[in-house]
Amino acid sequence: MENGSLDAFKVIKVDVTKLTRAALEGSGLGTKEMDRSKNMFVLGLCYWMYNRELKNSIKFLEEKFAKAPNILDSNVKLLKAGYAYGETTEAIETRYQINPAPMKAGVYRNIMGNQALAIGLVAASKQSGLPIFYGTYPITPASDILHELSKHKNFGVRTFQAEDEIAAICSAIGASFGGCLGVTASSGPGIALKGEAMGLAVMLELPLVIINVQRGGPSTGLPTKTEQSDLLQAMHGRNGEAPLPIIAACSPADCFNAALEACRIAVEYMTPVMLLSDGYIANGAEPWQFPQTADLPKITATFITEKNGGDKFLPYKRDENLSRPWAIPGTKSLEHRIGGLEKEHETGNINYENENHQFMVRMREAKVNKVADSIPLQKMDNGNEKGKLLVIGWGSTYGAIKMAVIQARAKGYDVSHAQVRYMNPFPKNLGEILYGFEKILVPEMNTGQFLSMLRSKYLVPAEGLNKIKGIPFSSVEIMEKIESMIA
Amino acid sequence: MSTTITPAAAPAGFTAKDLVTDQDIRWCPGCGDYSILKQAQTVIPELGIPRENIVFISGIGCSSRFPYYMETFGMHSIHGRATAVASGLKATRPELSVWIITGDGDALSIGGNHFIHMLRRNFNVNVLLFNNQIYGLTKGQYSPTSEEGKITKSTPYGSLDHPFNPIALAMGADGTYIARSMDRDPVHLKDTLRKANAHKGTSFVEIYQNCNVFNDGAFEIFTEKSSKKIETLMVENGKPFIFGANNEKGIKLDGFKPVIVDLTDGNSANDLWVHDETDRVKAGILSRFFDNPAKEGHFPRPFGVFYKEERNCYEDDLNQQVADVLAKRGEGNLDALLRGREVWEIK
Ligand code: SF4
Numbered sequence: 017m018e019n020g021s022l023d024a025f026k027v028i029k030v031d032v033t034k035l036t037r038a039a040l041e042g043s044g045l046g047t048k049e050m051d052r053s054k055n056m057f058v059l060g061l062c063y064w065m066y067n068r069e070l071k072n073s074i075k076f077l078e079e080k081f082a083k084a085p086n087i088l089d090s091n092v093k094l095l096k097a098g099y100a101y102g103e104t105t106e107a108i109e110t111r112y113q114i115n116p117a118p119m120k121a122g123v124y125r126n127i128m129g130n131q132a133l134a135i136g137l138v139a140a141s142k143q144s145g146l147p148i149f150y151g152t153y154p155i156t157p158a159s160d161i162l163h164e165l166s167k168h169k170n171f172g173v174r175t176f177q178a179e180d181e182i183a184a185i186c187s188a189i190g191a192s193f194g195g196c197l198g199v200t201a202s203s204g205p206g207i208a209l210k211g212e213a214m215g216l217a218v219m220l221e222l223p224l225v226i227i228n229v230q231r232g233g234p235s236t237g238l239p240t241k242t243e244q245s246d247l248l249q250a251m252h253g254r255n256g257e258a259p260l261p262i263i264a265a266c267s268p269a270d271c272f273n274a275a276l277e278a279c280r281i282a283v284e285y286m287t288p289v290m291l292l293s294d295g296y297i298a299n300g301a302e303p304w305q306f307p308q309t310a311d312l313p314k315i316t317a318t319f320i321t322e323k324n325g326g327d328k329f330l331p332y333k334r335d336e337n338l339s340r341p342w343a344i345p346g347t348k349s350l351e352h353r354i355g356g357l358e359k360e361h362e363t364g365n366i367n368y369e370n371e372n373h374q375f376m377v378r379m380r381e382a383k384v385n386k387v388a389d390s391i392p393l394q395k396m397d398n399g400n401e402k403g404k405l406l407v408i409g410w411g412s413t414y415g416a417i418k419m420a421v422i423q424a425r426a427k428g429y430d431v432s433h434a435q436v437r438y439m440n441p442f443p444k445n446l447g448e449i450l451y452g453f454e455k456i457l458v459p460e461m462n463t464g465q466f467l468s469m470l471r472s473k474y475l476v477p478a479e480g481l482n483k484i485k486g487i488p489f490s491s492v493e494i495m496e497k498i499e500s501m502i503a
Numbered sequence: 504m505s506t507t508i509t510p511a512a513a514p515a516g517f518t519a520k521d522l523v524t525d526q527d528i529r530w531c532p533g534c535g536d537y538s539i540l541k542q543a544q545t546v547i548p549e550l551g552i553p554r555e556n557i558v559f560i561s562g563i564g565c566s567s568r569f570p571y572y573m574e575t576f577g578m579h580s581i582h583g584r585a586t587a588v589a590s591g592l593k594a595t596r597p598e599l600s601v602w603i604i605t606g607d608g609d610a611l612s613i614g615g616n617h618f619i620h621m622l623r624r625n626f627n628v629n630v631l632l633f634n635n636q637i638y639g640l641t642k643g644q645y646s647p648t649s650e651e652g653k654i655t656k657s658t659p660y661g662s663l664d665h666p667f668n669p670i671a672l673a674m675g676a677d678g679t680y681i682a683r684s685m686d687r688d689p690v691h692l693k694d695t696l697r698k699a700n701a702h703k704g705t706s707f708v709e710i711y712q713n714c715n716v717f718n719d720g721a722f723e724i725f726t727e728k729s730s731k732k733i734e735t736l737m738v739e740n741g742k743p744f745i746f747g748a749n750n751e752k753g754i755k756l757d758g759f760k761p762v763i764v765d766l767t768d769g770n771s772a773n774d775l776w777v778h779d780e781t782d783r784v785k786a787g788i789l790s791r792f793f794d795n796p797a798k799e800g801h802f803p804r805p806f807g808v809f810y811k812e813e814r815n816c817y818e819d820d821l822n823q824q825v826a827d828v829l830a831k832r833g834e835g836n837l838d839a840l841l842r843g844r845e846v847w848e849i850k
Binding site: 023119120121122123124125126127135138139142147149151168169170171172173174176178179180182183186187188189190191192193194195196198212213216220306307308309344345346347348349350351352353354355356357365366 | 524526553554555556557558560570571573574575576577578579580581584587588589590591592593594595596598599616617620821822824825828829831832833834835837838840841842843844845846847848849850
């Protein structure tokens with residue numbers, strides 16, 4: 017089994033015998049009898065994996081072993097132990113993703129979200145010619161990106177397991193300063209720790225990709241469960257006015273495109289970019305009609321090699337994207353200093369003057385907003401661009417919303433679906449789409465973060481459907497809400 | 504006592520003047536930082552490194568303004584993280600000469616974690632820790648190297664913290680080059696910087712730096728002519744430990760116990776402890792010469808290279824691993840990676 021034949025699967029090694037014996041220690045059962053009840057441990061584990069309750073099985077056991085309390089006890093104990101094992105060992109994270117629509121003709125493979133992210137980063141490296149430096153610290157549910165990436169050293173990938181989350185992002189910033197594509201990843205708690213360094217990257221205006229595989233929060237929260245509650249953290253979770261572009265992946269396979277796109281924006285706009293995934297898509301799998309290298313977009317990375325201001329080098333002189341030049345150490349006569357202090361326009365010298373600060377804050381904001389010029393307009397996933405009800409989502413709610421809207425339309429309701437990938441800046445036509453509908457529904461796995469962004473930017477009376485249970489929406493839940501709003 | 508000067512490498516075609524930037528220096532007049540900047544600007548052109556291959560990375564604090572005054576590549580990063588930023592840079596650009604500028608608060612308090620991990624990984628960089636035993640930039644709170652009982656703005660009744668001994672800390676973190684110098688001894692400082700640069704691995708140099716505004720005279724007893732010879736021990740590889748106004752005192756080892764002996768009292772210099780900077784156990788003992796000079800029978804404070812060891816550098820191993828995998832598996836084929844192991848067709 018260890019000869020690589022299982023490489024195509026996600027293999028979780030569990031020493032069932034040892035764990036069963038440990039769970040039954042002191043039960044008075046002999047080793048043989050203990051080993052015979054291993055199946056209950058595994059059953060408990062499966063219940064956890066598929067989010068089933070133990071109640072019915074316990075009832076069944078109680079009836080079956082009513083006359084043998086000893087056996088009943090050990091069976092129930094094991095069932096619970098198996099379930100608890102799933103909950104506590106963050107190693108196990110298998111969820112199921114169902115593709116709702118009939119699939120297009122073509123060649124497919126299976127892919128999981130974190131794997132797709134890793135492959136997307138490798139592809140971005142190839143398409144940009146920049147080596148990837150991945151600085152990270154293990155955290156559920158993001159660690160699998162590291163596991164996957166560290167296999168691909170023959171693509172020139174350098175992975176660095178740092179001493180903590182802060183070192184992880186800072187090392188990535190150092191690598192970007194040197195001309196690599198620095199990437200770091202974590203989940204909510206780790207992203208919180210990276211906040212100050214993200215602000216530094218905003219000031220340095222260096223390319224950097226920060227991946228947040230979201231999980232239930234706050235604090236340690238629900239490490240193995242999914243949530244979309246870090247959207248506003250991505251938007252605002254830094255001191256000062258520190259905007260950065262945000263991209264959200266909507267399915268396991270989509271993580272690939274999201275990673276490529278995040279890298280493109282980071283490099284072309286010299287900016288940190290936040291990529292949002294979550295536990296559901298990170299560990300979910302789906303069939304992927306994978307692309308060919310030849311079809312992938314090119315990412316243009318340029319290092320400046322000559323002075324750009326007469327006899328001076330101006331590290332903060334901007335191009336038409338408002339992006340600054342990338343001058344890497346080792347380039348003759350471009351020696352310069354950058355840092356976290358406010359800097360003067362063009363020269364990059366430290367500057368505390370009031371007018372300059374306002375100018376620079378606005379400049380950094382304008383640069384991020386300019387990303388909207390290079391992203392596609394928002395498309396409808398299903399339905400018309402105008403109508404009665406728009407269901408608009410972001411990230412991993414995609415599958416459930418898609419399914420619900422297909423069903424609602426089959427019932428004859430005037431419902432449309434749009435799934436937003438570019439969370440900052442929004443696509444230029446997003447407002448127009450919103451204004452074309454009588455009602456707007458925003459399902460998300462938080463208390464209404466995307467909802468508040470839409471409301472405050474576009475002043476629309478959108479309504480939320482919020483689920484904060486650590487598990488994804490079912491299409492039925494969304495369908496019910498659609499019916500209540502439209503019928 | 505004379506100091507052996509490490510010979511300079513071939514000059515790199517620029518001078519100390521070429522390392523001066525057009526920025527006004529913001530340090531207080533009389534600050535020890537000026538001397539350190541000057542010595543660094545003097546030494547660096549001798550090292551044979553092209554100016555564009557030199558990078559100074561700092562954290563936050565008075566000392567961390569240093570990169571702005573060095574006409575090389577530089578980054579003034581965030582508090583405590585210069586070591587972490589430098590790790591990523593050095594990992595990917597091993598050919599660069601990377602210098603980290605940090606202080607006692609920056610490296611030992613907020614950045615303590617990155618500091619010890621840098622030492623154990625042994626990136627080939629130079630870490631210059633300006634130790635002034637105070638928080639200068641925030642205007643005078645005690646630091647992790649301040650002496651116990653220190654009265655400062657944040658400790659009007661005296662600080663309660665036991666101070667770090669940076670040299671012993673670096674020893675404990677398996678540093679491979681550990682030295683101490685001072686702002687007021689330009690010759691010694693320049694020599695220590697040259698040696699630090701020559702060492703392959705993380706070269707840690709603690710530099711006693713006077714903050715004349717918030718902690719004036721903290722190191723006076725070691726730096727002033729009148730007491731320097733009595734209170735300091737200038738260690739040199741292969742030389743016996745001798746100190747005193749007229750070199751009349753020595754230190755010998757009685758088992759693992761250091762003992763101060765009077766050389767005018769019939770003790771022979773031949774019996775003294777001879778410094779071997781590659782001896783980890785003895786360097787450990789030496790690092791503990793950290794007594795308060797007010798204490799009766801205290802040991803002199805050592806300056807120079809405490810310890811030196813050859814060990815693999817992280818960036819070399821990292822890049823070797825990449826090269827090995829490349830040699831073994833060939834350059835990655837993106838199409839094969841995209842395709843994965845198993846595919847199926849839907850018609
Ligand atoms: S506060 Fe102290 S350390 Fe800082 S610049 Fe002034 S004298 Fe130097």
